[in-house]
Amino acid sequence: MNxxxxxxxxxxxxxxxxxxxxxxxxxxxxxLGDIDKSALEAAVELxxxxxxxVIVVSAGNGEIEDTVKEALAAGGDEAxxxxxxxxxxxxxxVVAKVLAAAIRKIDDVGVILFGExxxxxxxxxxxxxxxADLGYPQVGYAKQIEVDGPLARVTRSLEDSDEIIEVPLPxxxxxxxxxxxxxxxxxxxxxxxxxxxxxxxxxxxxxxxIPSGKNITTISxxxxxxxxxxxxxxSVDELVKILKSxxxxxx
Amino acid sequence: MEFKLTxxxxxxxxxxxxxxxxSIEPAIDHIMKEHxxxxxxxxxxxxxxxxxxxxxxxxxxxxxxxxxYVLALEQIxxxxxxxxxxISVNCFGLAALEMFGSEEVKKRYMPGACTGKNIMSIxxxxxxxxxxxxxxxxxxxxxxEYVLNGTKRFITACGYEGPLVIFARxxxxxxxxxFVVEKxxxxxxxxxxxxxxxxxxxxxxxxxxxDVRIPVGNMLGELNQGFRILKNSIALGKxxxxxxxxxxxLAAYEECMKYAxxxxxxxxxxxxxxxxxxxxxxxxxxxxxxxxxxYRLGYLADMNEDKGNIIKDSALTKMFVTNTAVEVARSxxxxxxxxxxxxxxxxxxxxxxxxxxxxxxxxxxLLRSVVAMDILKRSK
Numbered sequence: 062m063n064x065x066x067x068x069x070x071x072x073x074x075x076x077x078x079x080x081x082x083x084x085x086x087x088x089x090x091x092x093l094g095d096i097d098k099s100a101l102e103a104a105v106e107l108x109x110x111x112x113x114x115v116i117v118v119s120a121g122n123g124e125i126e127d128t129v130k131e132a133l134a135a136g137g138d139e140a141x142x143x144x145x146x147x148x149x150x151x152x153x154x155v156v157a158k159v160l161a162a163a164i165r166k167i168d169d170v171g172v173i174l175f176g177e178x179x180x181x182x183x184x185x186x187x188x189x190x191x192x193a194d195l196g197y198p199q200v201g202y203a204k205q206i207e208v209d210g211p212l213a214r215v216t217r218s219l220e221d222s223d224e225i226i227e228v229p230l231p232x233x234x235x236x237x238x239x240x241x242x243x244x245x246x247x248x249x250x251x252x253x254x255x256x257x258x259x260x261x262x263x264x265x266x267x268x269x270x271i272p273s274g275k276n277i278t279t280i281s282x283x284x285x286x287x288x289x290x291x292x293x294x295x296s297v298d299e300l301v302k303i304l305k306s307x308x309x310x311x312x
Numbered sequence: 313m314e315f316k317l318t319x320x321x322x323x324x325x326x327x328x329x330x331x332x333x334x335s336i337e338p339a340i341d342h343i344m345k346e347h348x349x350x351x352x353x354x355x356x357x358x359x360x361x362x363x364x365x366x367x368x369x370x371x372x373x374x375x376x377x378x379x380x381y382v383l384a385l386e387q388i389x390x391x392x393x394x395x396x397x398x399i400s401v402n403c404f405g406l407a408a409l410e411m412f413g414s415e416e417v418k419k420r421y422m423p424g425a426c427t428g429k430n431i432m433s434i435x436x437x438x439x440x441x442x443x444x445x446x447x448x449x450x451x452x453x454x455x456x457e458y459v460l461n462g463t464k465r466f467i468t469a470c471g472y473e474g475p476l477v478i479f480a481r482x483x484x485x486x487x488x489x490x491f492v493v494e495k496x497x498x499x500x501x502x503x504x505x506x507x508x509x510x511x512x513x514x515x516x517x518x519x520x521x522x523d524v525r526i527p528v529g530n531m532l533g534e535l536n537q538g539f540r541i542l543k544n545s546i547a548l549g550k551x552x553x554x555x556x557x558x559x560x561x562l563a564a565y566e567e568c569m570k571y572a573x574x575x576x577x578x579x580x581x582x583x584x585x586x587x588x589x590x591x592x593x594x595x596x597x598x599x600x601x602x603x604x605x606x607y608r609l610g611y612l613a614d615m616n617e618d619k620g621n622i623i624k625d626s627a628l629t630k631m632f633v634t635n636t637a638v639e640v641a642r643s644x645x646x647x648x649x650x651x652x653x654x655x656x657x658x659x660x661x662x663x664x665x666x667x668x669x670x671x672x673x674x675x676x677x678l679l680r681s682v683v684a685m686d687i688l689k690r691s692k
Contacts, residue, residue, distance in 0.1 A: 090322065127319045128319075130319050130320070130323065131319075131323055134323060245327050245330045245331050245334070245360060246323065246327055246360075247327070247359060247360045247361045248324055248327065248360060248361040248362065248365055248374040248376050248380070248384075249361045249374050251320055251323045251324055251327065251376075252320060252374065252375065252376060254320075254323075255320070
């Protein structure tokens with residue numbers, strides 16, 4: 062049984078400058094998001110219990126082949142990529158359709174892992190759309206996964222509690238970052254990554270129809286403006302009193 | 313001409329920095345107080361293949377080349393130059409074996425040092441100085457053995473088990489040659505560590521050799537190759553040192569950016585004061601110049617099989633980077649005001665580390681005369 066990990070190429074968030082409250086992406090290199098790396102680490106651990114391979118799936122522009130080396134260095138055994146320049150700013154419905162088509166090209170898929178949301182936009186829309194397209198059950202907020210024969214036992218990290226559920230395989234599971242700390246790849250594994258097998262498809266190879274227009278238009282994705290109240294306190298007691306009066310300490 | 317890292321180089325750079333942030337940074341206090349690198353850090357560096365980064369795969373190395381070596385050492389040194397020195401000394405010794413060791417010597421000593429199980433040292437300097445003409449340590453041939461006697465000074469990593477490359481005067485020719493000695497063999501002993509002012513984690517010792525017997529095959533290269541081995545070794549050592557002090561410049565730069573952004577003075581952050589802006593821009597300018605010079609040295613090492621060809625460039629780079637590191641550390645303290653003199657501010661440590669650069673691996677004063685001879689010879 063193979064473990065698929067879907068990863069997204071994003072701009073290196075640490076190198077983005079902000080101008081007029083908008084990100085400047087010129088000359089910013091592409092990397093994988095941390096939560097995707099956590100999903101990959103979970104996959105590598107799962108691989109030992111299912112005797113399969115970890116297959117990294119991604120879709121993006123011409124840089125994707127280079128970007129995915131990071132995942133292959135960190136434990137991915139092979140990659141299935143869809144490379145097309147139009148995918149660089151494709152909306153989530155298109156990306157989901159493309160990823161689902163790419164996953165269909167892989168044999169013996171058991172678990173399909175995603176990060177709960179991508180590190181750049183964090184819309185979280187692609188996971189559900191892929192599960193729906195493939196017709197597989199979906200589980201979100203996974204912080205622990207065990208495969209037991211035809212089932213996966215998943216511990217979900219909910220706001221106030223953990224929920225343990227069983228789901229038949231194949232299934233699409235999205236993970237929270239606490240599931241695993243991503244490994245630091247060794248120098249040798251980085252150098253070997255370029256030799257690992259990669260299947261690269263163009264959009265035309267997938268036999269899917271991509272709508273010409275956009276289904277979703279992002280109008281704005283700015284963080285909400287927060288203004289400080291500028292209250293100066295002289296003691297912890299005073300701070301606690303104010304927080305209580307504003308009902309901030311009740312949760 | 314392309315000034316762009318490959319994806320592999322970017323990832324190796326990131327591996328080194330992530331390891332330094334995740335594993336070395338939390339241990340800095342321990343390293344400072346105990347003057348030793350915790351075993352977990354050495355084990356982590358083994359797992360990530362950092363001990364053998366530029367060495368070819370044929371002898372157990374990672375085969376990543378010297379450009380990647382420079383990038384990785386810079387990042388580790390930005391957190392702890394002391395830890396980076398252990399890697400550089402090991403790679404320095406390994407490279408000497410790779411270039412000039414017999415097949416038997418390579419097979420016997422290189423795999424262990426590539427994994428970091430053993431850590432190599434290299435010994436040139438003597439109590440009279442680092443100039444090769446001052447070497448008094450002798451290697452006297454007796455049948456199938458050489459007998460070594462002498463004292464070496466300021467030697468790093470010689471408290472770890474592993475091979476030591478030692479330069480001594482060969483008895484038959486009077487030339488300086490390199491010899492491989494197993495540390496802690498009969499006749500090998502070391503002093504108490506020198507009580508030095510910076511670079512914690514890498515104690516320096518004097519090494520005493522008293523009638524140390526080694527097989528004739530442990531001599532590096534041929535009898536008449538002493539000068540060539542020396543040139544290659546000197547050039548390689550400077551790649552490591554340049555990378556490490558580039559790391560201290562990076563550390564100073566990062567500390568200043570952080571401090572000047574956070575420190576509020578007269579109601580506004582330091583970054584809004586023009587004189588601080590000027591200092592920060594000077595540091596940025598010097599960092600850019602130093603790093604591209606050091607990266608170029610890595611490139612030259614990858615391009616030249618005979619590392620002796622880059623001896624002038626290695627000396628120029630080492631002088632520029634180490635002098636710049638001192639200037640930048642001084643500016644960093646300036647930006648921090650009196651806080652920069654306090655032990656719990658990183659810039660005070662950076663200053664004590666940086667001052668080592670111009671004095672290490674051939675003082676910059678000595679290198680100026682070496683480079684002058686080379687340049688003037690070419691101009692004739």
